[in-house]
Amino acid sequence: MLDLKMLEVLELRGTHHWVPSAQRLFGGQIIGQALVAAAKSVSDNLYAHSLHCYFVRPGDPTVPVLYQVDRTRDGRSFTVRSVKAIQHGQPILICQASFQVLQPSPLQHQFPMPVVPQPEDLLTVEELIQRYLSQADLTESAKQGLNKLLANEVPIEMKPVSPAHFYRFASGEPRRLFWARARGYIGEGNMKLHCCVAAYVSDYALLGTVLLPYSKYKARFIASLDHAMWFHSTFRSDEWMLYECVSPWAASSRGLVEGRLWRRDGVLAASCSQEGVLRVKPVTENSKL
Numbered sequence: 001m002l003d004l005k006m007l008e009v010l011e012l013r014g015t016h017h018w019v020p021s022a023q024r025l026f027g028g029q030i031i032g033q034a035l036v037a038a039a040k041s042v043s044d045n046l047y048a049h050s051l052h053c054y055f056v057r058p059g060d061p062t063v064p065v066l067y068q069v070d071r072t073r074d075g076r077s078f079t080v081r082s083v084k085a086i087q088h089g090q091p092i093l094i095c096q097a098s099f100q101v102l103q104p105s106p107l108q109h110q111f112p113m114p115v116v117p118q119p120e121d122l123l124t125v126e127e128l129i130q131r132y133l134s135q136a137d138l139t140e141s142a143k144q145g146l147n148k149l150l151a152n153e154v155p156i157e158m159k160p161v162s163p164a165h166f167y168r169f170a171s172g173e174p175r176r177l178f179w180a181r182a183r184g185y186i187g188e189g190n191m192k193l194h195c196c197v198a199a200y201v202s203d204y205a206l207l208g209t210v211l212l213p214y215s216k217y218k219a220r221f222i223a224s225l226d227h228a229m230w231f232h233s234t235f236r237s238d239e240w241m242l243y244e245c246v247s248p249w250a251a252s253s254r255g256l257v258e259g260r261l262w263r264r265d266g267v268l269a270a271s272c273s274q275e276g277v278l279r280v281k282p283v284t285e286n287s288k289l
């Protein structure tokens with residue numbers, strides 16, 4: 001999915017693999033592909049260190065996305081690219097991505113990684129859903145919801161640290177922790193690709209963190225408005241990383257979320273921030289989902 005077709009030097013085309021049930025393109029896919037497009041126009045000694053995006057229109061899953069890259073600036077240390085993702089002649093995402101030559105520094109610090117169970121001690125999303133489906137007291141609509149989730153072929157493997165909280169069975173603090181990795185093998189050596197995959201992963205389940213204190217409400221309309229991401233160290237996106245998502249604020253039909261992707265050895269790999277629009281309605285039936 002991140003293997004874009006080069007149409008011209010600065011024009012690439014991306015196609016879709018997984019489309020969420022909302023029938024608009026998954027934001028993470030558009031960010032990941034935009035970063036691929038930007039990365040293809042910079043030299044091999046440059047590494048992505050940040051990106052800033054606005055989602056300005058919903059993505060249409062029935063047509064491919066055209067990525068137009070502008071070589072905004074090439075500097076001695078930093079190089080900036082602007083990418084427009086276009087469908088039907090109009091931008092759906094605008095993105096700036098910045099790349100840096102590796103530069104060692106004595107200034108080095110990071111927060112400590114949260115202490116959580118290791119992925120080997122937790123169940124995958126699929127195993128959890130199978131377990132919930134085997135419960136006798138499930139309502140028909142809960143069963144349907146779970147089967148729909150199971151049929152979702154998301155290219156990310158996930159292991160929630162606190163499953164009841166992850167699935168919003170009860171209200172809780174707006175903080176979500178899960179282990180995540182890309183399905184399949186990517187291998188070492190292509191740090192640009194690992195950053196693009198992490199950008200894809202970073203948009204998944206992030207905005208839903210805003211809803212965690214409100215189990216009496218369900219989303220009527222939810223979409224990310226913007227997304228910023230910073231890459232801090234080398235990492236493998238096909239190996240388990242802990243994704244810590246926190247929402248410090250929500251009001252005015254909007255919510256702010258912050259994400260941290262941790263390598264399992266405790267190194268902070270990437271951080272992100274996102275604001276989204278969330279319109280909700282009260283949960284009416286006695287469903288667990």
Ligand SMILES: CCCCCC(=O)SCCNC(=O)CCNC(=O)[C@H](O)C(C)(C)COP(=O)(O)OP(=O)(O)OC[C@H]1O[C@@H](n2cnc3c(N)ncnc32)[C@H](O)[C@@H]1OP(=O)(O)O
Nearest residue numbers: 020024025026027028055056057058059203204205223224
């Ligand atoms: C599974 C993981 C998902 C992760 C999250 C993602 O990936 S989300 C995917 C990435 N993000 C996106 O695709 C967002 C792309 N951007 C946008 O779609 C747009 O910028 C936007 C909808 C957010 C802008 O909102 P606007 O309100 O300005 O747009 P627009 O006027 O087109 O309205 C969109 C829909 O919201 C309704 N609407 C607008 N204002 C409303 C209001 N105050 N109260 C109720 N409903 C309202 C409209 O009637 C319309 O519904 P109708 O449409 O029924 O007529």
